[in-house]
Amino acid sequence: MHKLGFPVWYGYGFEISRIIEEARDTGFDYIEVSIDHPWPRGGEPSLDEVVRLIKGSGLSTGFHAPWRDLRLSSPFEEVREASVKVFEKIALDLSVHECDYLVAHLSTDQAIDRIYEIRDEVVEAAVKSAETLAEICRGLGIMFLVENVREDLEMFERIASRADGVCLDIGHVIISTYKGYGRGNIDAELERWLTSLRGRVVAIHYSGVKFDGKYARDHQLTNSSDRYLRILRGHLGELRPRYILFEVFDGVGEEHAWPRQLADALRFIRSS
Secondary structure, three states: OOEEEEEEOHHHHHHHHHHHHHHHHHOOOEEEEEOOOOOOOOOOOOHHHHHHHHHHOOOEEEEEOOOOOOOOOOOOHHHHHHHHHHHHHHHHHHOOOOOOOEEEEOOOOOOOOOOHHHHHHHHHHHHHHHHHHHHHHHHHOOOEEEEOOOOOHHHHHHHHOOOOEEEEEHHHHHHHHHHHHOHHHHHHHHHHHHHHOOOOEEEEEEOEEEEEOOEEEEEEOOOOOOHHHHHHHHHHHHHOOOEEEEOOOEOOOOOEOOHHHHHHHHHHHHOO
16 A cells, blocks of 8 residues: 655745644645755754654655755766765765655756757766665665656666666656657656556656646646546556655645645545
8 A cells, every 4th residue: 555645845944844734634644855955954944853743743754865956867977976975965864764765866957858969878877876876775774766857768767777666756757748749648658657667666756737838837736637647546556656745836826735735636546
C-alpha cells in the first residue's frame, strides 16, 4: 500500500505547523520537505523543528534535495563536482533524521532539448553524479531516488539505473511533451513512461497542470476529474509505488495550496 504525501518548503514560514496539522487531519501519511536554503543548517523555523512537528503529528518524512543552485548533470566538470560536494554535505546533515527517501534532480541548464550533440555528454555527467550520490546515500542509510525533469525517457532510463529507485514526476512528463510535441501527444507519451518504468518507480510526484496558450504550468490543484490523474490511477496496480506525493504549491488565487484542497484527489487515489 502506498503512502500519500504533501510538500512543504522554507517559503511557507511559520504556516508550516498549520500545514502539517491539516495534512494529518486530511488523511496524508507523510510530508516531503524541500531542502531550500537556509535549510538544513539555518532558518526559522529550523529544519529540526519541522521534522519534530512532522513526527509528532504521526507522519513520516521524505526529503527533496536542493535543486535551484545544483547542476548535477553539468558538462562543466567543475560545476558538477561542486554540486556533488554540496549534496554530500546536505545528505550528511539529513542523515540524523529518519526519512523515507531523498530525491534529487540531476539537472543542467544546457539546452539538451535543442542541441542534440550535447545529450551524451550531459547523460555521462548525470550518470557519474548518480553513481556518486547513490554511494553517498547508501553509506548514510538513506534511500536515494532520481526524479525526471527535462530528460526524455531514453535519457532518464540511463541515468536512473544508477539510483536506488525512480521518482516519476508526471507533471514534468506532461510539460515536456506539451512543449516539444503538443497537447495531442501527451496521453501516448505518458503511457509510454508509465509502461517503460514499471517495476522501478518507488515514488510518484503528481500535480494538476494548467494549459495557457503555448505555456503549461504544473504544481496546480487537482481532483478526481483530472484526466491525467485518472490515467495514473489506472496504472497504479502495475507500478506499485511506495509513495505518491501531491506536489501542489499553487492554491486558489494568489494563496498557496492547503492539504484540505486535495481531499477529493486523496480519496480518489485511496479508492484505487
